[in-house]
Amino acid sequence: MTQTTARETPAERRDVRRQALDSMRRLRRQADLRNYTLLGVLVVIWLAFQVLTDGIFLSQRNLGLLALQTTIVSLAAISAVMLIVTRNFDISVGSAVALVGVVLAVLTVRMGVSPPLAILAALLAGVAMGAWQGWWVTRLGIPSFIVTLAGMLYFRGLSLIVTDGETVAPLPGSLTRFATGYLPPFYSTSLILVLLGLYAGLQVGLARRARRLGLVERIRPVLVRAMLPVCVAAMAAFYVAALLGIPYLVLLLAAVTIAAELLMRRTRFGTQLYAIGGNPEAARLAGIKVGSVVFRDFVLAGLAYGITGIALTARVSGAVAGSAGVFLELDAIAAAIIGGTSLSGGRGRILGALLGALLMGSLNNGMSLLNVPTFYQETSRGIVLLVAVAIDQLSRRGRVDR
Amino acid sequence: MTTLVRTRGLTKRFPGVLAVDDVDLAISTGEIVALIGQNGAGKSTLIQVLAGLAAPGTYEGELTLADAPFAPGSVSEAEAAGIVVIPQEVNVVGDLTVGQNMFLGAEPTRRGLVDWAQLYARARDVLREFSIDVAPQARMGSLDLATQQLIVIARALSKQARLLILDEPTAALTENEVERLFGHLRTLRARGVACLFVSHRLAEVFTIADRIVVLRDGRIQGDHRTAETSRAEVVAQMTGEAAAAAPAGPPVAPTVGIVALETENLRVYAVDEPARQVVAGVSLSLHAGEILGLFGLLGAGCGPTALALFGAWPGQVTGRVQVSGRQVAIRDPSDAIRHGVGLVSQDRRDTLMLEHSVTDNVTLASLASLVRRGFLDLAGRELLARRYVARLDIRTPTTAAAVGTLSGGNQQKVQVARWLAAEVRVLLLIDPTRGVDVGARAEIHALLRQMAADGHAVLLVSSDAEELVAACSRVVVMRAGRIVDDQPAEGLTEGRLLHAAAGVAA
Numbered sequence: 001m002t003q004t005t006a007r008e009t010p011a012e013r014r015d016v017r018r019q020a021l022d023s024m025r026r027l028r029r030q031a032d033l034r035n036y037t038l039l040g041v042l043v044v045i046w047l048a049f050q051v052l053t054d055g056i057f058l059s060q061r062n063l064g065l066l067a068l069q070t071t072i073v074s075l076a077a078i079s080a081v082m083l084i085v086t087r088n089f090d091i092s093v094g095s096a097v098a099l100v101g102v103v104l105a106v107l108t109v110r111m112g113v114s115p116p117l118a119i120l121a122a123l124l125a126g127v128a129m130g131a132w133q134g135w136w137v138t139r140l141g142i143p144s145f146i147v148t149l150a151g152m153l154y155f156r157g158l159s160l161i162v163t164d165g166e167t168v169a170p171l172p173g174s175l176t177r178f179a180t181g182y183l184p185p186f187y188s189t190s191l192i193l194v195l196l197g198l199y200a201g202l203q204v205g206l207a208r209r210a211r212r213l214g215l216v217e218r219i220r221p222v223l224v225r226a227m228l229p230v231c232v233a234a235m236a237a238f239y240v241a242a243l244l245g246i247p248y249l250v251l252l253l254a255a256v257t258i259a260a261e262l263l264m265r266r267t268r269f270g271t272q273l274y275a276i277g278g279n280p281e282a283a284r285l286a287g288i289k290v291g292s293v294v295f296r297d298f299v300l301a302g303l304a305y306g307i308t309g310i311a312l313t314a315r316v317s318g319a320v321a322g323s324a325g326v327f328l329e330l331d332a333i334a335a336a337i338i339g340g341t342s343l344s345g346g347r348g349r350i351l352g353a354l355l356g357a358l359l360m361g362s363l364n365n366g367m368s369l370l371n372v373p374t375f376y377q378e379t380s381r382g383i384v385l386l387v388a389v390a391i392d393q394l395s396r397r398g399r400v401d402r
Numbered sequence: 403m404t405t406l407v408r409t410r411g412l413t414k415r416f417p418g419v420l421a422v423d424d425v426d427l428a429i430s431t432g433e434i435v436a437l438i439g440q441n442g443a444g445k446s447t448l449i450q451v452l453a454g455l456a457a458p459g460t461y462e463g464e465l466t467l468a469d470a471p472f473a474p475g476s477v478s479e480a481e482a483a484g485i486v487v488i489p490q491e492v493n494v495v496g497d498l499t500v501g502q503n504m505f506l507g508a509e510p511t512r513r514g515l516v517d518w519a520q521l522y523a524r525a526r527d528v529l530r531e532f533s534i535d536v537a538p539q540a541r542m543g544s545l546d547l548a549t550q551q552l553i554v555i556a557r558a559l560s561k562q563a564r565l566l567i568l569d570e571p572t573a574a575l576t577e578n579e580v581e582r583l584f585g586h587l588r589t590l591r592a593r594g595v596a597c598l599f600v601s602h603r604l605a606e607v608f609t610i611a612d613r614i615v616v617l618r619d620g621r622i623q624g625d626h627r628t629a630e631t632s633r634a635e636v637v638a639q640m641t642g643e644a645a646a647a648a649p650a651g652p653p654v655a656p657t658v659g660i661v662a663l664e665t666e667n668l669r670v671y672a673v674d675e676p677a678r679q680v681v682a683g684v685s686l687s688l689h690a691g692e693i694l695g696l697f698g699l700l701g702a703g704c705g706p707t708a709l710a711l712f713g714a715w716p717g718q719v720t721g722r723v724q725v726s727g728r729q730v731a732i733r734d735p736s737d738a739i740r741h742g743v744g745l746v747s748q749d750r751r752d753t754l755m756l757e758h759s760v761t762d763n764v765t766l767a768s769l770a771s772l773v774r775r776g777f778l779d780l781a782g783r784e785l786l787a788r789r790y791v792a793r794l795d796i797r798t799p800t801t802a803a804a805v806g807t808l809s810g811g812n813q814q815k816v817q818v819a820r821w822l823a824a825e826v827r828v829l830l831l832i833d834p835t836r837g838v839d840v841g842a843r844a845e846i847h848a849l850l851r852q853m854a855a856d857g858h859a860v861l862l863v864s865s866d867a868e869e870l871v872a873a874c875s876r877v878v879v880m881r882a883g884r885i886v887d888d889q890p891a892e893g894l895t896e897g898r899l900l901h902a903a904a905g906v907a908a
Contacts, residue, residue, distance in 0.1 A: 210781045215788075266777045268769045275766055278755030285714055285753050286766040286820065287739035346757060 037391075038339065038355050042362065049366035057366055060243040064182075067240070070361035071249045072312050076332035077339070077353040078260045079304035084336055085264075085277045086294055087345035088137065088144035090301055092129075092151030093308070093332055094325035099155045100126045100309025105168035105319035108175065115175050123306035129155065130302015137298065138291040152329070159321035169318025179314030181248050188241035191251075196234045203227060249311055256307060261350045263300075273297060277345025334381070335360060338388040360384065405469070406431045406596045407452065407485075407565055412463035414447055414456065421447040422461070423620035429565065434587060434597040436611035436628075438604070439640055440866055440896075444620035445600050449567055452598075453487040454480035484564030488571055492551045496543025501525035503542045504557045532556040532586060546674060548575050552583070559586055566590065567598045570700065572606060584610050602699050602865075604633050604904050618642055634897070641868060641896035659690035661727065662859035663711065663743065663828045668721035670706045670883075676718060680706045682883035683721075688828065693850055693860040695874035695891075697867060699903050703883040704863045708830045711861075712745040713738045725828065739767055744821030748833035750813045756806030760798050761787035763805045763816050767824035790819035794849060811835075811842020818849060829853065832863045847873040867896040867903075879903050 049057040056062055076093050083090050103125045107118040129151070136147045170176070183191070203226045207219045216222050237246070264270035272293050275283040284290050308328075313319050339356030341348030360381055367377045407429045414422040422444045429435050439445050450456045451465070454474030465472050467483055474480035477487070494503050501522045502509075510520045525538035534552055542550060555571060566587075572580045587597055587610060601607050607614060608628060616624040616639040623639040624631070663686075670681035681703040688694050698704040709715040711723065713732040723732055725741040732738045738745070744767070747753045754763050764787040765772065772783050787801050794815045798808055805816055814834050821829055831850075835843040850860050850873060864870050870877050871894055879887035879902040887902040 206781065210784075213781050213785050215781055215784050262777070266780065268773050268778055271762075271769055271778060274758070275755060275762070278758045278762075279751075281752045282755050282766070285712075285735050285745065285747070287736040288766075289734070289736055346755065 038352070038359065042355065042359050045359070045362055045366070049362070049369070053366065053369045056369055060240050062365070062369070063236075063240045064244050064247065066358075066361055066365045067250045068247045069365060070357045071247075071253045072308060072315075073328065073331045073335055073361065074253050074354050074357040075256060075304060075308040075311065076328050077335035077357050078256060078350055079301045079308075080329075080332040080336040081339075081341050081348045081350055081353045082260065082264065082273065082297060083144070083301055084333070084341050084343065085345060085348045086273050086297055087277050087280070088294065088297070089333070090133075090144065090148045091329045091333075092133065092148035092155055093305065093329035094327060095152045095155035095159070096126065096129050096302075096305040097309040097312055097325035097328060098159045098319070098321055099129065100305050101313035101319040101324050102159045102162050102168065102321055104175075104310055104313050105171060106162060108172050109168050109170070109318075115172050119175075119310055122310050123303065126304070126306025126309060127299055127302040129305055130298045130300065131295070133302075134295040134298025138295045148329075156321070159319075159324075163319065163321045165322060167318050167320050171314060171317045175314045176317045178248050179311060179317075182245035183248060183251060185242055185245045188246040189238055191246070192234055192238050192241060196230070199230060200227060249315065252307070252311060256304075257350060257354060264350055269293065269296065274346055277342075277347070279346070331357075331360065334385045338385060343389075356388075404431055405429070406467065407472075408464075408466045409451075410464040410466075412448070412451065412461060412465065414451060414461035420620050422451070425463070425617075425620070425622055427615065427622065427625075429596045429598060431564070431596050432591050432594045434591055434599055434610055434612050436599045436601060436607040436614045437617065438601065438607060438614060438636060439617035440868055443617040443640075445617055446569070447620075448617070449487065449569055449598070449600065452480070452485060452565070452567060453477060454485075481561070484562060485567065486558050486561050486563040486565070487567040488555055488558045488569065490569040490571075492547070492554050494542045494550050494554065496541070498542055499539050500529070500536055500542055500545075500553055501538035504528065504538075504553065528556050528560045529553070531560070533582065548579055551575060552579060555583060556586075559590065563590075563595055565596045565598065567600075569600045570602065571599075572601060572603060580606065602904075604636070604900075608633065616640055633901075637897045637900050640900070659857060661687050662690045662725070663688040663861070664724040664727075665711060666722040666724075668707065668710060668723070669719070670703065670710045670715055671718040673717040679883055680717075681710065684880070684883075684885055686878065686885075688859045688861050690827070690857050690859045691854050692875045693854050693862055693873055695870035695877035696861060696863045696880065697865070697870050697877055697899050697903055698880035699865065701882075702880040702903065704865075704880050705832050707880070708745065708832050708861060708863045711738070712743060712830055714745065739824065739826070742825070742827040744824060744826035744829050746814065746817040746821065746829065746831040746834050748836045750810070750817070753817055754805050754813060757804050759802045760791060760796070760805055760808075760816060761801045764790055764801075764819045764823055767820050771824075786823050787819075790823050794819050794822070795845070809842065811838040811845065814838060814842070814846060815849070818846070822853070826858075828859045828861070830861045830863070833865060834862070835864075835866070835869060843869070867899040870899065871896050881905055 046058060076097070079093070080090065100122050104118050104122040107113040107121055108115060113121070133144075133147050133151050136142050137144045182188075203223055204219075207216070207222045207226075210216045210222065211219055240246075264273065272283065272288050275286070275288060276290055276293060280290055309325075312324060316324075335356035336348060336353040337343065337356070338359060339349065339352030339354065341353060363380055363384065364377055367380070405428050409425055409427045412422055412425040412427070413420070425444075425448065427448075437445050437448070447456070451461055452474075454476050458473035458475055467485075472483065474483060474485070480487075495506065498506070504525050505521050510517045510524065512520070522538045529536055529538060532552065534549065534556060536545065536549060536553070542553075545553075551571070552575070555568075559566065571583065575583065587599075591597065599607070599611060611628050614624070614626050614628055614631060614636055615622060616636050618640060623642070624636060626636070666685045668681055668684045668686075669679055672678040672680050684703070684707055686694075686707075696704045696707065706715055710719045711732065713734045723730055725743065730737070730741050732741070732743070735745070750756075755766075761784055765783050768786065769778065772779050772786070774782070784801065790796075791798065791801055796808070796812050796815045796819060798812065805813060808816070817834075818829070835846055838846065847869075850862065854860050854875070862870065862874060871891065875891050877889050877891065877894060877899060878885055879889075879899060881903055886905070889898070
């Protein structure tokens with residue numbers, strides 16, 4: 001055997017490689033496997049950093065910080081998934097977020113508008129930006145890449161014009177306290193338990209109904225599959241929250257995630273988004289008004305500008321028109337892709353994108369702890385993205401070949 | 403004349419179908435041979451083997467070119483041997499110039515760079531030779547379809563071909579252009595080039611061909627010198643009516659109900675030429691409980707009629723449409739669906755999300771009915787999908803399987819299931835059994851009969867006369883955008899349909 005291995009012919013090597021690829025593709029077809037692969041990679045990276053940093057990485061304090069650091073990218077990644085799933089791209093996110101921040105800061109700092117009113121105005125500004133770009137894409141048929149490339153330029157330009165390039169700070173204390181504060185540990189852990197209970201109740205209800213309708217024979221395996229990952233995540237969250245509580249921003253992210261996940265997986269609108277990305281012509285011939293659905297998708301992306309812009313601006317307590325959100329769109333798209341969203345549309349999960357954001361955030365955080373220069377950090381993130389897309393392509397090829 | 407190409411015992415199978423069955427065919431130099439037969443008769447498969455599109459080893463039998471064994475493994479290999487195919491559908495790059503298209507992938511070069519002067523000079527010469535009045539620098543996409551096709555043909559004819567295969571070359575051409583094309587073919591024949599000419603149009607076949615070969619179910623049914631046969635004889639051989647006097651009669655009991663869909667003076671305009679009418683004033687009544695066939699040759703306007711009724715025609719449409727006695731405006735597929743009209747298309751790539759699950763595809767048009775308290779009822783959705791997968795006997799491992807992994811016949815059943823799940827009352831189908839094997843075809847026909855018996859109104863558009871005679875309770879024939887015949891299925895023959903569609907007396 002050793003003899004033959006040493007001297008295998010190129011044909012044999014090809015054969016082995018093909019078999020390996022085949023089995024990989026077979027595995028990939030079994031549902032959301034790649035998210036589990038991603039989870040595995042994440043665990044490996046975490047353990048490695050844990051060892052390398054002498055136990056600092058997985059400390060409660062650092063994990064809390066990590067969650068906070070990934071919040072902004074995660075928010076943007078959620079909206080990236082919702083657009084990419086329909087074969088649309090938004091590269092204006094960073095600039096749009098900066099402009100929302102300028103609206104918030106100018107209203108509160110320069111004009112003395114009360115924070116609740118200013119937040120509402122900032123959200124509306126985001127929605128308007130999303131609707132504006134959606135109009136160009138769906139009414140005039142201009143590719144979203146172009147529309148948002150233009151947006152990236154003039155949203156940034158407008159931010160600089162309005163602020164004259166100066167930082168507008170500091171924001172009222174209530175806003176800053178929201179963005180940097182924590183829900184106290186007791187309330188945090190209670191909230192986690194309540195949410196877990198609600199989720200379990202919902203799953204039991206759904207599983208019972210599925211059994212009553214004859215879709216599944218036994219409830220337990222269904223419940224285990226639905227509950228296991230959530231329980232693990234809840235335990236991790238409980239561990240971190242028990243010491244410091246949960247940052248309000250992370251709570252905001254959790255709320256947005258739940259809303260987006262419900263929208264994508266459990267509403268007609270979300271199903272239509274996937275259908276449009278899967279095959280726009282088929283969607284049209286099945287009676288879906290593609291233009292109107294995609295327009296609403298862009299409006300939601302606008303809402304995400306608003307939420308992300310407010311969170312980002314409040315966190316640093318001011319609007320920095322020139323540098324706020326720079327490269328955010330690229331990090332968001334990278335997180336979505338790493339998390340399994342297909343660039344050719346029709347496939348992508350919100351939770352996957354959050355894992356993708358967490359993976360990139362972990363690399364940043366861990367390398368910072370190790371005092372790796374930022375140049376190396378950028379490089380490693382690039383390579384992670386490349387590998388993730390390569391996996392995407394391989395799995396895709398396996399499907400189309402047949 | 404010497405024999406140029408010969409096949410002996412050529413046989414090619416696809417899963418479930420014997421596409422070409424023991425075919426012995428010889429084509430001599432300087433001879434124009436017409437190959438005719440209905441859809442699915444095996445014409446395309448035969449061409450694929452000759453053109454190098456079927457890998458050697460995937461078929462049985464012997465193939466010789468000028469008495470030497472010949473087994474082309476690719477199109478370029480076949481072309482190098484002098485076999486040039488002009489495909490039915492013209493593939494051009496609209497954004498490139500005429501000259502660039504003509505020399506795509508074979509651009510003349512000078513010191514490694516494209517020699518544009520030579521390219522355009524040669525393009526100009528070819529265009530001039532074929533009297534095509536177009537500048538070689540013109541953008542291909544700015545020309546109409548017929549001119550594009552002529553250019554492709556001219557380019558192919560200018561190659562050093564020994565055997566030229568034309569697959570339905572005249573479908574998009576006007577009479578004058580056809581005449582011009584035939585003139586060139588005769589010139590080539592005089593030079594000793596052999597030509598295999600595939601067409602549905604019998605009149606053209608009898609004008610140009612020296613010999614006529616009839617295929618049915620993959621076998622050669624007749625091989626005649628043109629002067630020694632008649633249209634009646636070849637039609638009989640195409641349809642097999644001489645052999646089997648009457649195929650299994652139309653089993654549909656015409657218990658016809660109310661008018662489900664009615665259109666008056668429907669006019670459909672071409673997309674690229676807004677003045678040209680593809681459908682020129684069609685009036686039709688489709689009743690609940692009937693399967694109405696709509697038959698016509700390529701370009702007769704049957705497909706556009708169905709697309710227009712579904713709101714899916716990309717160009718302009720005028721005329722009145724009534725559904726269940728109410729006048730409706732159908733501008734978009736969503737309008738049609740709202741009024742209970744569904745469409746099954748021949749091209750599954752247009753209507754299915756191939757990478758998505760069976761459930762996703764079956765329930766795509768019924769999402770509105772699955773919303774409970776604002777949220778999609780996923781369990782109800784799964785149940786709906788499973789119900790129709792079972793009822794239509796769609797063969798899939800699970801409802802979670804990607805539709806692209808199913809066979810063609812099952813994919814078509816998924817399309818039908820989508821509309822049944824959406825509870826449409828009128829179903830329009832365009833060539834639903836094209837590329838579907840015989841067994842699945844029979845199943846789909848049975849399914850349509852069941853739907854009609856349940857009170858649905860079914861409009862079946864097909865270019866396959868046999869299918870319509872077998873499945874329909876009434877058949878309307880179209881030619882050049884107009885209705886030219888309307889017959890109950892009783893006593894209807896394929897020959898009669900073909901004659902009406904081709905515009906020749908029986």
